[in-house]
Amino acid sequence: MCGLGTMGRHHARVLATLPGVRLVGACDPDPGARPALAGLPVFPDLDTLLELDLDLCVVAAPTLAHAAIGSRLAAAGVHTLIEKPLAAGAEEARALAAAFESAGLVGCVGHIERFNPVVQAMRERIRDGEVGTVLQITTSRQGPYPQRIRDVGVILDLASHDIDLTRWIAGAPYVKVSAVTSKVAGASGHEDLAAVVGVLRDGTVVNHLVNWLSPVKRRQVTVTGELGCLRGDLLDGTLWFHGDPSRAAACGERQSPPGGSPVRCALTRQEPLQAELEAFVAAVRSQAAPAGRTEAVDGVGAVVPMWAGAEVMDVTAAILAEPAASVEVSAAGRPVDDPVRRDLARASLVVPASPGVDHAVALAVADRGGTAVASFDHDTWPPGGLPTLVAGYVPVPGSRRWF
Structure with missing residues (x-):
């Protein structure tokens, strides 16, 4: 175990009950976390924990530490489950997935849902x-x-x-x-x-x-x-x-x-964390099994591979990037054939407004000669208020619907 916060203690609780699993130790730099599990050796650093010759490890440390801890475990040959999110950024997540894959190790992420x-x-x-x-x-x-x-x-x-x-x-x-x-x-x-x-x-x-x-x-x-x-x-x-x-x-x-x-609908009841850790342990055992046994990579009961965690990080990175959505603007309700409406036919709305600017919309106006950028304040916008925004979307080839 790496990390004995709230989630780490739940992992330790379940791991201690799984058949064929022996919980040998944990590491956490916080002295207050060390008495958390009675009878379990808790070390202040990962180096000491690795001396116990681990077969597998669960990382429930703060997100910013996932990349460093995960890289060390991959280098040490330890099968690892890292709590979600896999890393603090998409590049770190992909690097972790690649490290465990190249080492031939089970590397998975705790997307418990x-x-x-x-x-x-x-x-x-x-x-x-x-x-x-x-x-x-x-x-x-x-x-x-x-x-x-x-x-x-x-x-x-x-x-x-x-x-x-x-x-x-x-x-x-x-x-x-x-x-x-x-x-x-x-x-x-x-x-x-x-x-x-x-x-x-x-x-x-x-x-x-x-x-x-x-x-x-x-x-x-x-x-x-x-x-x-x-x-x-x-x-x-x-x-x-x-x-x-x-x-x-x-x-x-x-x-x-x-x-x-x-x-x-009728459901099969099981604690999600127990099911997740059972899948992790089964995947590790499958790695050491004779040829012919293969690890499930998808479906109910399979581990969530680190590459899936990295793809989630790609999406979160896109969300957290400074958003600039393509829109069509209907200026103050003017008809489509109005000259002003045509001038504002294609635009890019930047949300949120620039820091310190109240009620501002940054508008990139596409015209025949190129792109001119203007900034409009709410108080000086033409009568009728801010423009009506209609999101436009063109799907990738193969999508079944057009908007």
Whole structure:
């Protein structure tokens, strides 16, 4: 074990109960963390822990330390599970994935929501065609500020969960993503809330709402398809199907009369962390097994490879980059054939406005000769207020829908 904070102690608790696993020690530089587990040797540094000749290790240290710790473990030949997010940045994440791959080691990331029974059931039912073609996936993840987080904001701490589970249940990567973020609480020094919108390669529209400002804790996922809707609550462990009752019958556990009323789906119950660590241990044992046994790389019960964690980091990096979304502008409600409207036909809206500028919109106006940049203040904008913004999106080849 590396790190004995809240999550690290949960990992240690579960590892100590797994058959065939012997928890031999942990490291944490904080003296206050060392008495956390009675009878377990806890060292102040990784060097001393590595002297115990580890077979596998779980890293639950602060995110900013993941790259350094993970690199050391890969060099030492230790199979490793690193808590999400995999690293502090996309480049570090890819370097970690490459290091474990080149060393022939099991390297995985703790995207625990893949092991949530609700998410697993959603994925299986989508693959079985119960909702038909998936049109939209929405998630809401909010609650009070977690005192354990100091080094990242809600995008890395919260939205990374939803980005991974969305990619996994849909079976398609993101091709476009943008967000509005806000720093409200100031406790972390990072963004405290975010509204994310994106599109997957197959054309599925996704929305993620995350914050750690709400007194109400919420973890919800909704998948809307052509034939119905799956609505999952990851906190109370329930999954509901809304749609054609004949298709809902496959869910079992009918709670309401037929006729379009929601139907509760039966789930297999297991602690997600236990399922995640069992998969990790099984993958390590598979590496040492005779030829012919192979490690599962996808599906329910498989580990989440570091490359998947790196792809999540690519998406979070795009969200956290200074956003500049392509838009079409309807200036003060003027008709399309108005000369002013034509002059403002193509524009790029920069959000947020430049620091220190109140009610400002930076507008790059495309005209025949090139791009001219002008800045408009709310108080001097023409009567009628700010322009109406209509997002434009051209999907990649192979997408099934055009907007």
